[in-house]
Every structure is written in C-alpha cells, then in structure tokens.
Amino acid sequence: MKQDDWIKKMDETWTDVDKKLHVEVPETDEIMQQISSGEKKYRERMRRELLRFIVLACVLMSLYILVAVHITWAFYVVQIISLIAVFILLLVERNKGRIT
Amino acid sequence: MEESTESISIEKAKQDKAAFGQLFQQYYTFLYRYLFKLTMNKEMAEDLLQETMIRAYMNLPKFRYQSKFSTWLMAIATRLYLDEQRKRKRDSKRQQQLTDNEKRKMKWELEQGNMDWSLHMDLFASLSIETRTLILLRHYYGYSLEEISIMTKLRKGTVKSRIHYALKKIREEWSDEAR
Numbered sequence: 001m002k003q004d005d006w007i008k009k010m011d012e013t014w015t016d017v018d019k020k021l022h023v024e025v026p027e028t029d030e031i032m033q034q035i036s037s038g039e040k041k042y043r044e045r046m047r048r049e050l051l052r053f054i055v056l057a058c059v060l061m062s063l064y065i066l067v068a069v070h071i072t073w074a075f076y077v078v079q080i081i082s083l084i085a086v087f088i089l090l091l092v093e094r095n096k097g098r099i100t
Numbered sequence: 101m102e103e104s105t106e107s108i109s110i111e112k113a114k115q116d117k118a119a120f121g122q123l124f125q126q127y128y129t130f131l132y133r134y135l136f137k138l139t140m141n142k143e144m145a146e147d148l149l150q151e152t153m154i155r156a157y158m159n160l161p162k163f164r165y166q167s168k169f170s171t172w173l174m175a176i177a178t179r180l181y182l183d184e185q186r187k188r189k190r191d192s193k194r195q196q197q198l199t200d201n202e203k204r205k206m207k208w209e210l211e212q213g214n215m216d217w218s219l220h221m222d223l224f225a226s227l228s229i230e231t232r233t234l235i236l237l238r239h240y241y242g243y244s245l246e247e248i249s250i251m252t253k254l255r256k257g258t259v260k261s262r263i264h265y266a267l268k269k270i271r272e273e274w275s276d277e278a279r
Binding site: 004005006007009010011013014017018021023025026028029031032034035036038039042 | 120267
C-alpha cells in the first residue's frame, strides 16, 4: 500500500481526532434496554415489510388470474409461474431473516 | 482481546442478551470512532451505532468467524451508512445542500471538541460518501481490497478504481494547495 504525504497527514489527523473524541460508553443495562426496544421496532418493521410484500403478491396474483381466466391455456401457466415466484420470494425473505 | 477469549464471549453472547451487552461494550469506543470518522457527525454516528448494535444482536447467530468480530461490526455499520446515504441520494439538490450543511456542522462539532479543521479534512469531506468510506477503510484501517469489497458489497475492481481516482484527485489538489 502506497503511503504518500497526504495519506500520512490524514492518518495523523484521524489519530488526533480519535484521541480528542470523548466517548461515553453506556452501561450494560442501558445497552440491554436499547437492544430490547430496538429489537421490538426491528421486528415490527420486518413484519410490516412482509405484510406489504404479501399484499403485493396477492394483488399481482389476482391480476394474473384475472388475465388468465380470459385466456384458458394461460391460466395454468400463470398459476404455476405465480406459485414459483411467491415461493422464491419467500425463500429470499427467509434468507434476509425477515421470516423464520 | 485474545481470539479464544473473544470466541467464548461471542458464543455466550449468542445465547444471552446481557453477555452481548458486555461484548458490545468492549467495541463501543472503536465503533464510535469509526462511525464518527465516516459520518463526521456525532448525532448520526450515535444513531448508526445504535442501529448497528441491534442488527449485530439480531444477526449474531449467523456470525461464523470468517472475519474478526470488529470487522464484522464495521461491515454492518458501513452497509447501514451507505444504504442510508443511497436513499438520500435520490434528490441530488437536497443531497448537495445537506453536504454543505453537514460540512458546517462537522467544523462546528470538531471545534467544540478542541479538534482542528485542517486542509486534509476539507479535502476528505469534499469526496463522495462512498469514496470517503473506501479511503478510510483502505488507508486508515488497512483493510485489503477483498475485505472492503465484502464489507461494502462493491466489486473489487470498483473499489480499486474509486480509491485510485479519488486519491489522484486529492493529490493534485493537495499539491496545488501546498504550492
């Protein structure tokens, strides 16, 4: 890694900032409290996102079905595609930790 | 912290919230300093630190010792910050205005803490948020291009070229100022 004058000066500046920066480390109890409230909010947010996703999936599927009933052969194709899409998306969501 | 002691603490933290609290306490200052350098804003650094703590707690069972625990925490914090900034970036005018306001706030905050606003800081602050993050990780924390690529979810080539062009630009400006 090439260390030129600018990088050296910048590193010195950051080291100085690190030294002068006052950091108040919270107590373990405070951290636990923050985690508890944050965890609740996080789970709620994830639940809301999942609900939005399910509603969107239902709306799209309804639209697909609506189109498909007017074209007989397309009905089965659209059904299978929709099911596969929902299954893949649920797997993705599960991977992200939004659903268990 | 010694590696074996650290892994025992991590395993305990996976099962117990209080143990996680104690573990996180040990990295609190390190992470705060990193986030302050990244955001150059105390409030934002504190908010991100709290969000990082929650994400870390939620995802700790997935931690598989593929990197140091501190690197893992930094990766979470970096992604959170970059995602947040990408959301903001949608309105470029607002973004520009925010950058100017943030710069003024940064200067004020540093002066409050008896820290000098140097020419280096000014040049560093003139870079885009993403580039600032990459330079900080590469040249101050000494991470490899691969590690930065994983941490920021950018391709290795992108990381390399962005750092290269940003440093080139800074060197030119720095030599102009030094004359």
